[in-house]
Amino acid sequence: MDDSGEDSDLELVTRERVMTKTKVTEDGREKILWSDNEEEDDALAKARREAAEAGKLKARSRTRTVSSKAVKKERRPVSTGESFSSFPNRQKTAVNGKPVTEVKREKRSDHPAGESSSFSLPKRQKTSQRVTKFNDYLDMYSDSDLDLPYPQRPHFPNSTPPALYASVPLHPHGSIPAPMAQYLRDYQLDGAQFMYSKFASHTGGILGDDMGLGKTVQVVAFLTAVFGKKGDERDRKLMRKMRGGGRGYPRVLIVCPGTLISNWMRELDTWGWWHFGKYHGDKKDAELAAAKAGRLEVLITTYTTYKMNEERINQVYWDVCIADECHIIKESQSEVTKAMNMVNSHTRIGLTGTAIQNNYEELWALLNWAAPSTLPDISAWKRTISEPLKIGQSHDATNAQLAKARKVAWQLKTNLLPRFLIRRTKKLIADQLPKKVDRVVFCPLTETQKEAYQNLLDTEDVDFIIRRGDKCECGSGMARSQCCHRTTRAGLTLQQLIFPYMVQIQKLANHLALIIPRNEDTDDARARDARILEECLPHRHKELMRRESIINSADPELCGKWKVLEKLLAHWYAEGSKVLIFSYSTRLLGMLNDLMMRLHYTYCYLDGSMPLDARTDVVDKFNSDPHQFAFLISTKAGGVGLNIVSANKVVIFDPNWNPAHDLQAQDRAFRIGQLRDVEVYRLISAGTIEENVYARQIYKQQQANIGYEASEERRYFKGVMGAEGRQGELFGLGNMFTYDSGRMLLKGIVNKTNVREQQYDIADMNVGDADQQEGADEDGTSGTSQIAKLLETGNEDAVYRKRTVDPVTAILSEVGVEYTHNNSEIIGPSELEAKISKAAATAADNDALASKPAYLQASGDQDKYQVGNVPRDVAMRQFNSMALAEGYSLDGEGREEFALRVLEMTSAERQKLLRRFYAQRRELLDDQR
Incomplete structure (x- = not known):
């Protein structure tokens, strides 16, 4: 269009650049009907009036204007001048170096010179502010600068991207832009692809990665592909351009615990340009209205707020609903689950590191939420999945029951779950994490x-x-x-x-x-x-x-754990550690608060009564202040969503019936960014209901591992959860309301299982010697532990002196702790259990063997010694043979060093030692024959 056209340049720019809803009039021109923002509506109206005035001045001055095509060729900087003349290519000098528009204004003024200056300056300043805002508005919609560099996100100047700078396609038609993709690991790209495929097929799924693997970042990558973002500043204007052009544009609802709202907002800002709002607090109605009007891409709310406002929120059609920590909706009959089942979205994505917490019915509830009407009903799920898996994990399971359980677990892992759930563990990032020791301490009561x-x-x-x-x-x-x-x-x-x-x-x-x-x-x-x-x-x-x-x-006489904790705190303070102490009881936290003051430790405190902002501030204080020694935290309020990697010791003061809660509390410190090894101490009052609570944690963790990975876990417990008449030593009120000060439930159960495994292993090895049944005892994991104890009894002082090398062990012994174990040694697959399961699968096809217990008794003659009652001289003879086989001399301190080595071994290491010894004995016997 030439200079003689009816429209001014600013009007052309306005019409061509501002992506608003328009209407074509009879003469072919577009008429602006509305914009997406009320404030910008006012700015646009004012700017158009100024544009008209500028057009009149231009016509009078007969200066040459710039065509709209010329404007498109360059990026327009934000105007900071005092008048329209500061706009690029419009400031033409005419008289004494002054802009034509200013000269014209001075000549037209009817006021004296001095009066004119005081009158026109405020007006020019006001007009300049309008133009500045208008130029920002034009810049928002400008595509003229596509070839110029843009700021990109994420921007981590002090880190090296783990991948090449290249976009990554997502099937069938998505893409993660290069600025983001370069910082994502392969497993995170797989997670984004999993979610994108669900979005493309209008279904849903569960991202079930362990804590610390970046589930939030994977979701942001997935949403970036859904929205078609580029990873640079152009994404800031994408929403208005798409909706202003009449094209469809996604809306996303994120539901999460209240403590995670700020984390989601922070991550969205870190990894891109997003228009998001918080439907929580006093301004939630305005944010929902913005979402309805298409002025938001993402709306974030809490489960409680969603439940209370479900009908209002679902007046919006959400293309994607993200349920963070979705195990909150694991109970199918809870009010929050019922509300979440009504969410108005065709794609539902759940995020949780603990999809199986208490039972397999919870897994069904999550999968049924993500993909409604896809699974069989709950009764069929129980009959075909839950019951076989639980019965087969019993210590007394028959060959047929164990074989069926292993088969169902494998089918669940390989056939069903991959359609709905993707799960990776911390093993993927083991190279980025320090070590973690999860030590369970059985504290005696006073x-x-x-x-x-x-x-x-x-x-x-x-x-x-x-x-x-x-x-x-x-x-x-x-x-x-x-x-x-x-x-x-x-x-x-x-x-x-x-x-x-x-x-x-x-x-x-x-x-x-x-x-x-x-x-x-x-x-x-x-x-x-x-x-x-x-x-x-x-x-x-x-x-x-x-x-x-x-x-x-x-008063230390009122709490056995108090004595343990006070000694440990003194040791950790001296070595420069920082400690997190979790408890479910806020009253107990108050007592710990008194303890900290009495001992003059610097500490922080967090519980559910604190506002979300205050919680964030106190976490920042603890992380940034090296003088803060301890952090007292309510497990319910601070067990999720907090990053406290400045701490390297974690104390779980009281166990929870749900193992996921205690594990999530540990992960506040054990996560990416942690630079020191982490030690976790779970304090369990020996012989009390707390042992029953922790035993059920073991049971539930094993069930989860079986469901996720078809893991062949040790079968410690006879009890079957929910099975009438099969309460065993674990379930039922009788097992909770009991106390035996001289016996520890878990110690006996674990050792019993180890004995049965050793009996099976020895029988399977077919060792032709009377010593074959001496390999296990009820007080330890194998015969080696009994022999080591015999030596320890005869030389207690020397053994004790050497064992005090570990100061924590010495502290625990000093306060009367008789038994500890590492949780990781109790949970996890067992080679012997895999062997037993394989034999059970074969025996299940034999009518005579199918109903027999899966554990086989070691075969042997009647004159062989009973397990656990091996005479001392026989035990010492076997011990000496073991020591020699392992390269230790029987003179001087050789036997003592070997005994100390055995005492320091884990259960798996002792079993390996025993198998190696019997294998050597078998070879020797074969040679002698």
Whole structure:
């Protein structure tokens, strides 16, 4: 268009560049109907009026204007001048170096010179501000600078990208731009491809990677491909251009725990240019309105806020719904799950590192949410998957049951789950992580705790709970709870007693001060606690109630864990460590708070009562301040979403029934960015309900590993969760309401399983010697442990001196800890179990063997020694043979060094040593024959 055209250049630029909704009039011109932003609507109207004025001035001055084509050839910088003349190519000098427009204005002014200056300057400044805003607006929609460099995201100036600078295609028609792709690892690209394929097919799935593998980043990469972003500043204007052009443009809903909202906002800003809003708090209505109007790409909310506003949120059609920490919706009948099942989106993506937490029905709930109506119903799922897997994992499983369980697990892993779930573990980034030791410490109760715990279990109410299933004394043959003992003498039912007493014994196992009434409690609560305290300590309850709470909380006689923790803290403080201490009880955290002050440690504190911003601030303080020694954290409030890699010690003060909660708490410190080895200490009160809680954690972790990986886990427990009559040593109220100060449940169960495995292994090796049955005992993992203990008994001082090299072991021994183990040695696949499973698969086809127990007894003559009762002289003879076979002399300190080596071995290392020894003995016997 030439200079004589009807439209001014600014009007042409406005019409061609501003991507707004338009209407074609009868004369072929486009009419602007609306823009996407009210403020920009005002700016555009004002700018158009100024454009018209500029056109009139241009016509009067007869200066040459720039065509719209010329404008397109260069990137327009933001104007900072004082008038329209500052706009590029429009500032033409005419009189004394002044712009023509200013000269014209001076000549047209009817005011004296001095008055004119004071009058026109504010007006020019105001006009200049309008033009500056208008130029920003034009720049937002300009495509004239496609060949010029743009700022890119992400931008990590101090890191080297792990991959080449190249875009990565996603099937069928997506792409991750080069600025982002260069920072993604192969497994993260696979995760993005998995989600993109679900989006393309209008279905859903679960990204089930371990914590720390970058699930959030993978989602951002996936969404970048969905939106067609380029990874540079042009993405900032993509939304308006697409929607202004009448083309479809995605909308995404992210639902997450409240603590993760700021993390999502931060990650979106780090990895690209996004228009996102937070549907949470006072301004949530405005953000939802923006999403409806197409002014947002991503809306972020919490599960609770979504549940309360489900109908309003689902008035928007969401192309993608992201459910972070989606295990929150694992209960199919919970209100939040029902609300999430109504989400208005064709693609649902769940993120969780713990898709299986308690049982396989939770896995069904997650998969059914992601891909509705795809799986069989829940009853069929239980019958074909849940029940076979649980029964086959029992210690007493038959060959047929074990074989079926292994077959179902393999089919689940290879056929079903890959369609809906992708999961990778931390093994992928093992080279980027330090070591982690997950140590379980079984702490003895104090004498006062023992007395209180046993007295509570001996009460009439607890006896009513435990004996509820016994046959009634009246001779009816019915259970007591269904006959003459439906209520207690006080009129309380079984349901009214179970949970309160379970809570009380958990408190006693933790810290006795937790059951002492507080002044701030209600009268009813004080009366209840006073009654319980009197039942526990009938001779001391009044004394404890009269004492100040801070004195009770600091009394080491009221908490066996207290003694352990106080000693460990002193050691860690001296070596310069930083410690995270997690507890589910905020009251206990308050006691720990008193402990920190009494010991003069610097520390931080976080619980659920703190606002989200305050939580972020306190985490930043702990990470940045080297003088902050300890961090007291509520497991519920701080178990997810926090990055606290400045700490290298983690204490789980009280275990949770759900193993995922404790594992997530550990991952606050053990994640990418951690530079030191991490040590985790789980404190378990020995012989109490806490042992039962931790035993169920082992059971659930093993079930999860079987579901994910078809892992051949050791079968420690006879009990089968949810199976009537098969409670074993693990399930049922009788196993929870018990205490044996002289026996540790887990130690016995683990050692029993190791004995059975050793019996099987020895029999399978067919060693023709009487020593073949001496390889295992009930007090250790193999015969080697028994022999080492024999030597230790005879030379305790020398052995103890050498074992004190590890200061933590010495500290634990000093405070009375008799048993610890590493959780990683208990959980995980077993070579021997794989061998047993293989034999069971063969035996299952034999009618005579199918119903036999999968564990085989070691064969042998009747005159051979009973396992665990090997005479001392025979044990010492075998020990000497082992020592010689391993290259140790029997003179001087040779035997002692070998014993110390055995004592320091893990269970797997001891088994390997024993197998190697028997293999050597078999070769020797074969040669002698």
